[in-house]
Amino acid sequence: MEWGPVKLTLLLAVVTTVILFVISIPLAYWLSYSRAKYKGVIESIVSLPLVLPPTVLGFYLLIAFSPESWFGSFLNDYLGIRLVFSFPGLVIGSVIYSLPFMVQPLQSGFSGVPRSYREASSLMGKSKWTTIAKVILPNMKSSLITGIVLTFAHTIGEFGVVLMIGGNIPDQTKVMSIAIYDEVESLNYGAAHLYSLALLIVMFLILLIVNLRKNKSSNLLN
Amino acid sequence: MVSNGNTFNLELDFEARSAQVVTVYGPSGSGKTTFFRLLAGLEKPDNGKIVMGDTVWFDAVQKIDLSPQKRSIGYVFQDYALFPNMSIRENLEFGLPKGASKQIIEELIDIVELGELLERKPATLSGGQKQRVALARALVQQPKVLLLDEPFSSLDDQIRFKLLKYLIKVHQKYQFTVFMVSHQLSEILYVSEQVMCLDNGIITKRGDVRTVFFNENISSKMNLVGEVVSITKADIVYRLDVLSQNSLFSVIVTEDDVRDLSIGDKIMLTSKAFNPVVIRLEK
Numbered sequence: 084m085e086w087g088p089v090k091l092t093l094l095l096a097v098v099t100t101v102i103l104f105v106i107s108i109p110l111a112y113w114l115s116y117s118r119a120k121y122k123g124v125i126e127s128i129v130s131l132p133l134v135l136p137p138t139v140l141g142f143y144l145l146i147a148f149s150p151e152s153w154f155g156s157f158l159n160d161y162l163g164i165r166l167v168f169s170f171p172g173l174v175i176g177s178v179i180y181s182l183p184f185m186v187q188p189l190q191s192g193f194s195g196v197p198r199s200y201r202e203a204s205s206l207m208g209k210s211k212w213t214t215i216a217k218v219i220l221p222n223m224k225s226s227l228i229t230g231i232v233l234t235f236a237h238t239i240g241e242f243g244v245v246l247m248i249g250g251n252i253p254d255q256t257k258v259m260s261i262a263i264y265d266e267v268e269s270l271n272y273g274a275a276h277l278y279s280l281a282l283l284i285v286m287f288l289i290l291l292i293v294n295l296r297k298n299k300s301s302n303l304l305n
Numbered sequence: 306m307v308s309n310g311n312t313f314n315l316e317l318d319f320e321a322r323s324a325q326v327v328t329v330y331g332p333s334g335s336g337k338t339t340f341f342r343l344l345a346g347l348e349k350p351d352n353g354k355i356v357m358g359d360t361v362w363f364d365a366v367q368k369i370d371l372s373p374q375k376r377s378i379g380y381v382f383q384d385y386a387l388f389p390n391m392s393i394r395e396n397l398e399f400g401l402p403k404g405a406s407k408q409i410i411e412e413l414i415d416i417v418e419l420g421e422l423l424e425r426k427p428a429t430l431s432g433g434q435k436q437r438v439a440l441a442r443a444l445v446q447q448p449k450v451l452l453l454d455e456p457f458s459s460l461d462d463q464i465r466f467k468l469l470k471y472l473i474k475v476h477q478k479y480q481f482t483v484f485m486v487s488h489q490l491s492e493i494l495y496v497s498e499q500v501m502c503l504d505n506g507i508i509t510k511r512g513d514v515r516t517v518f519f520n521e522n523i524s525s526k527m528n529l530v531g532e533v534v535s536i537t538k539a540d541i542v543y544r545l546d547v548l549s550q551n552s553l554f555s556v557i558v559t560e561d562d563v564r565d566l567s568i569g570d571k572i573m574l575t576s577k578a579f580n581p582v583v584i585r586l587e588k
Contacts (some may be wrong), residue, residue, distance in 0.1 A: 199386035202347050205373045206380045207400040207446060217399065221390035 088262040096238040099177040103185040111189035141247025192226025315506040331503035346373040379443030387427035400445035413441040433464040453485040
């Protein structure tokens with residue numbers, strides 16, 4: 084077993100989770116409180132990765148990122164960025180693929196905070212952002228933790244999107260799930276076992292911690 | 306206007322003097338809370354004007370709509386809306402405008418007696434204590450208008466009157482205009498000067514509390530409002546026990562007086578105030 088795929092997997096999961104956390108807060112806030120007619124459309128787009136085969140998403144991203152497409156050639160020619168088969172491309176793919184895992188818990192968290200908290204805060208002269216940071220987010224901690232943990236775990240477990248747009252380049256795009264596939268293809272079952280077992284244990288521990296926390300906080304409420 | 310997806314007609318035309326206590330009275334669904342939300346800028350009226358002193362808060366024609374942040378309103382919500390993540394002190398300090406002196410917080414803590422509760426979290430407080438904190442918090446920014454949406458309805462009589470006393474105290478000190486939703490006649494008579502009766506979104510009656518409720522102007526009579534606790538026959542007369550505010554007393558009445566009365570009825574006792582004994586309680 085090499086450490087390269089392990090480090091890369093963790094790095095991808097951390098970067099994806101941080102980016103998603105930042106963009107999902109305004110998005111989930113808007114989805115919870117907006118009365119816009121096209122909200123349903125945005126909600127459906129956000130949820131698409133839940134139901135689409137990862138290969139579909141990967142396929143479209145591959146086309147979009149490839150230097151032959153207008154988007155890919157624009158990035159390549161003007162900014163000198165190549166997204167296909169690279170780590171930044173992997174990050175973008177993961178962010179899109181894990182989006183619902185962050186947005187949905189946050190959205191239900193926002194909806195769970197009584198409307199009067201928001202209104203009281205704005206009547207006290209506080210801006211929307213102060214209200215979100217000081218009043219709303221601190222009162223939906225369990226949703227924040229759920230969103231972070233689910234996104235992190237889901238990114239570690241991702242395979243299809245990575246394979247399509249990242250390929251199998253050591254220290255660039257070869258994450259653990261790809262490494263397992265690679266080892267099995269080369270009949271290195273021993274190494275595949277090690278990666279698999281490591282993933283299994285880590286994922287189980289993450290879920291265990293979340294569930295223990297959840298039970299503890301619901302006991303406190305009763 | 307449209308609220309929660311339903312169309313709701315609310316047509317109001319009124320004025321209130323500054324520093325007055327106005328009660329909004331009416332059955333549920335008559336538009337009391339919506340009226341408050343319109344005043345506070347939490348909902349938008351379709352038409353009309355809201356003017357506070359020299360400031361236009363809302364004007365449909367000129368397209369002026371001041372945000373809730375700028376309206377200088379203190380709002381005591383039915384569910385108190387204290388922030389569970391903050392201690393009582395933090396809740397109060399949150400309402401303080403940037404750069405303002407903390408002096409006002411210390412004053413309010415003193416007046417509504419919150420000293421012992423400051424480091425506690427709202428979840429550990431009783432209903433009456435939460436109400437006191439909510440009242441103090443609404444006043445931290447020294448609003449021009451205080452909105453109380455059935456603030457004391459879930460509290461028992463004793464705590465309610467104690468809170469009303471706090472309300473009177475802070476009102477005297479800071480002189481803001483109060484709008485209060487209330488169903489309790491005793492409460493209304495105790496604190497407010499003006500009353501506005503709402504039904505189905507329209508003002509049906511408004512004016513001085515006694516005129517509205519008893520069709521009577523200020524006179525040399527003493528009026529006591531209370532609730533019949535018991536009616537007992539004593540020889541040829543009847544004894545009526547009445548609970549008014551916090552005191553229980555008995556009056557002797559005739560058979561005619563009690564004919565239509567039953568226990569629990571709200572009544573007003575009127576008596577000539579010709580030569581009363583005056584005792585000073587507080588200075």
